[in-house]
Amino acid sequence: MANFTTRFISTVGAGVLGSAFTLGVVANTDILQTKPATEEAVASVTSPNVVQTAATHSKESLSDMVEHASKAIVGVSNFKDAGNRFAGNSSMKEYGTGSGVIYKMDGEHAYIVTNNHVIEGSQKVEVTLHDGEKADAELIGTDALTDLAVLKVSSKGIDTALEFGDSDKVRAGDSVVAIGNPLSLEFSGTVTQGIISAPARSIDVKTTAGNWQMNVIQTDAAINPGNSGGALINTAGELIGINSLKIAENGVEGIGFAIPSNDVVPLVEEITKSGKIERPYIGIGLADLADVPYMYVQHLPQEVKGGVIVTNIDPLSAASKAGLKEQDVITAINDTDINNSMELRQFLYAKLKIGDKAKLTVYTGSEKRTVELTLTSNTPVQ
Known part of the structure; x- marks a missing residue:
């Protein structure tokens, strides 16, 4: 059932x-x-x-x-x-x-x-x-x-x-x-x-x-x-x-x-x-790792089983200033593992507030690094 x-x-x-x-x-x-x-x-x-x-x-x-x-x-x-807006009429x-x-x-x-x-x-x-x-x-x-x-x-x-x-x-x-x-x-x-x-x-x-x-x-x-x-x-x-x-x-x-x-x-x-509704804002578009074609994640280490891939970045956002790039994979926030975009939003909106610092665990291909940024106020993470 x-x-x-x-x-x-x-x-x-x-x-x-x-x-x-x-x-x-x-x-x-x-x-x-x-x-x-x-x-x-x-x-x-x-x-x-x-x-x-x-x-x-x-x-x-x-x-x-x-x-x-x-x-x-x-x-x-x-x-x-x-x-037809091209014809100049409105209905x-x-x-x-x-x-x-x-x-x-x-x-x-x-x-x-x-x-x-x-x-x-x-x-x-x-x-x-x-x-x-x-x-x-x-x-x-x-x-x-x-x-x-x-x-x-x-x-x-x-x-x-x-x-x-x-x-x-x-x-x-x-x-x-x-x-x-x-x-x-x-x-x-x-x-x-x-x-x-x-x-x-x-x-x-x-x-x-x-x-x-x-x-x-x-x-x-x-x-x-x-x-x-x-x-x-x-x-x-x-x-x-x-x-x-x-x-x-x-x-x-x-x-x-x-x-x-x-x-x-x-x-x-x-x-x-x-x-x-004001919520903490990173400034990235997301897709669940499980939904991404293999060609985009083939270089990730085998131990990475879940996470989100960055699909686009607001150029004026904290994410952009911190150096996040498209196709980066986020696997954790503040040392808490993230399996999908919903888990990231839940942690962001429930555990953090505007002005807080967030530490992201990020993979660029097989390279692992930590990205730190300060959360701002804007629209919710997409």
Whole structure:
């Protein structure tokens, strides 16, 4: 039986209808020209800066709770210019749709959390409110690695925002409700019910920022294309997760995943403040050694079994200043062995911070050397 928790999720069916976003590592040099993986684009949390209104009424029926919570669920439409730029004409066309959740109202504005893959590559984002009214949305910021994005719209006509619950308290068997827009806005506000299948999973995913291990809540509440960015809600009406992924394979049913609220809150706070998530930056493009044709690694010593190959270098980065070159192979960081690009990112983002020094063990052909550099702030390692 396949082990879904240790492989890359290659089919995610909770994404944007009518589109297939590329969520893979792409080498930018001729060292490794691989075809990107294509996927169907699918704390205690009490911060007064994030939450303003709640749907917590202990005596409410499930229907009452859903009626209230649904007012905070929106449709998110991704538009791109389908015109001929060489002919000088422009025509915005809807590329796909997803879902979003209003989580904060601040005076004249309301803030919406959704998935990055719902709006990625958009030139215009439009939000459809629960009553069918449409509004242009301002993109505050995104983070491809964690698949989150924050939008801002006028608060006119909006009177409900969902309160974040404590995702650390969910247990297997807890009842949950998913609300979103499966298949299209034609089915907007669709409600499905299920349970928490597992409160904490780690799944390997491919994103446009590289391979990553995502912490998720597993649920059997039905999640379909278009549900991405929608709400996973507990029986108190609290937002405990953002629906993001599902496994869609023959013989597989009821395996969906949501980003836990306790992970979402600090990320959306930072995105709202800075427009992005600040992470340590080396300045290199990477490919896993295991994926590289033998001709590029034939001179490595036999004892080198894992690592990453440098596919391109930001000329203004710390990596460039430290003397890293394309086709160099990194096998360790700060004396910790690195088997693949995901392990490198995990160590970099969890163990180090901007301004720290990093010591890389590097092979150029058969020659082994140590490269030291100071981590800067920029975009995540690609």
